Amino acid sequence: WRPAMAALGPVWRALLRARAAGDPAGRRGVRALRRSPVRVLQPQSARSARRAPEQPQPPPPPLRPLWSAARPRRGCGTRKRRPGTAGWGERGERGPAVSRRGSMVTIAKSKKFRDNHRKVLLEGHRLIKDALEAGAVPQTLFFSTVGHLKLLPEAEIKGASLVKVKFEDIKTWSDLVTPQGLLGIFSKPDPAKMSYPAAQLTNSLPLLLICDNIRDPGNLGTILRSAAGAGCEKVLLTKGCVDPWEPKVLRAGMGAHFRVPIIANLDWESIPTNLPDGIQVCVADNDPGAPAGTTSVPRGAGRADSAPDSPKAPVKPSPEAAPEHEDEEGAAGIPELAAQHYYEDWAQIPVAVVIGGETHGLSPAALQLAASTGGKRLVIPVVPGVDSLNSAIAAGIVLFEGKRQLLWRHKQEDGREKLPVPG
Incomplete structure (x- = not known):
């Protein structure tokens, strides 16, 4: 530093004298000396000669589209799941490729x-x-807290996949106003393999029910x-009936x-193959325009949810309920049935009751089956001018009267x- 300043001493003194004499060049020189030094770059050829030889660069990766099947979608969840939690199989085999738990529940709701x-x-x-107590086989149970599982029999849920989720997720999946935090996907129960409660079997009666075109889920559940x-x-x-395993039917x-x-x-x-031998089939009818004692049943009788416009007005039956071969009795193919009030004696051993649908009522096939077994038409009288009863209400009235008899x-x-035996 000192040798450099000593070498610049004469130059500095000369510039100061020129500035004092008013020379503009001297002023510019002084300002130039006060500036910071500038780095001098060598020519490109010299720098290239000193630099080490460059390594060959790999080719750039191919451009990927904004969305592809290999790219996970946000929110789908890429965490590893426990075996069996994403599938439907009873022995570990995967079912439909469902990546979201919410989709699993939604799909399970579809018929x-x-x-x-x-x-x-x-x-x-x-x-x-x-x-679980009846022997249904669980596949997957979704719960929000462990306390929900403690309310279930431990032995029956050992083979199921247990998945803990947030309560907010269950609220989203549930159809209830106040969800309980517990959902389960089960194998569809087989009536022949179910173990029904002992109290139910002890109090069972030779009374059967046949539902004819019940399409409202709430009515069928009731x-x-x-x-x-x-x-x-x-x-x-x-x-023609609604699926009994629909969520609304299950709730009702x-x-x-x-x-x-x-x-x-x-x-x-x-x-008939599902009925015991010697059974008598009766049909429930709450048509206010069909008094007891009549011997013919007009088409459309047995409506449970809405009465026809006129008491004897025929109602066209649904295509699902129409028989393939109508009976040749009568012009309309409808057999004759004796009618009586539901509270009169009719419950023989065994007996079956047919409840008609909400829209079209009893189908001709139901009336033919009742006529072939010597059955009757059970009339529920209502006040004139009042619409006919709901199918679920009519079923309850007739079934409990049959139980009483x-x-x-x-x-x-x-x-x-x-x-005592006399004698």
């Missing part, structure tokens, strides 16, 4: 999935507990609940699906057996 994969979706402690409460031996559903049934055998999706040709007849027979 197409239930029919193809034989799965049902149950919600709530009571319904799931009833299913009817099944009444059938279980009355002690029905079996419930048969024709092809309040566990009746696991207390009474339910055989669904039957055509009228197969109904069967128990009374059983009591009379027991009384005769206990009478």
Whole structure:
């Protein structure tokens, strides 16, 4: 530093004298000396000669589109799952490729999935507990807290996949106003393999129920609940009825699906094979325009949810309920049935009751089956001008009246057996 300043001393003094004399060049020189030094760069050729030889660069990666199948979508969840939590198989095999748990629950609600994969979706402690006690096989249980699992029998849930989720997710999946935090996907129960409660079997009566074109889920669930409460031996559903394993039907049934055998999706040709020998089939009718004592049943009789415009106005039956070969009796193919009030004596051993649908009422096939077994038309009288009863209400009235008559007849027979033998 000092040698450099000593070498610049004469130059500095000369510039100062020029500035004092008023020379503009001197002023510029002084300002130039006060500036910071500038780095001098060598020519490009010299720098290239000193630099080490460059390594060959790899080719750039190919451009990927903004979205592709290999790129995970945001929110799909790429964390590893426990074996069995993403599939439907009973032995570990995967079912449909569902990546989101919410999609699993949504798909389980569809009738197409239930029919193809034989799965049902149950919600709530009571319904799931009833299913487990009846022998239903659980596949996957979604719970928000461990306390929900403590309310279930431990032995029955060992083979199921247990998935803990947030309560907010269950609220999104649930159809209930106040979800309980517990959902389950089960194999569709087989009535022949179910173990129904002992109290239900003990109080069972030779009383059967046939549902004809019941299409409202709430009505069907209430009817099944009444059938279980009355002690029905079996419930048969024709092809025109709503799926009994639909979530709305399950909620309205309040566990009746696991207390009474339910055989669904039957055509009228197969109904007699599911009935015991010697049974009498009666049809429920609350048409206010059809008084007791008449001997013919007009087309469309047996409407349960809405009465026809006129008492004798014919109603066109639904295509699903129409038989393939109509009886040749009468111009319309409708057989004649004796009518009586529902509270009169009609419950023979055994007996089946047919409940018609909300829109079209009893189908001609139901009337033909009743006529072939010597059945009757049971009329529920209502005040004139009042619309006909709801199908679920009509089913409850007739079933519990049938239960009363069967128990009374059983009591009379027991009384005769206990009478002393004369002589």
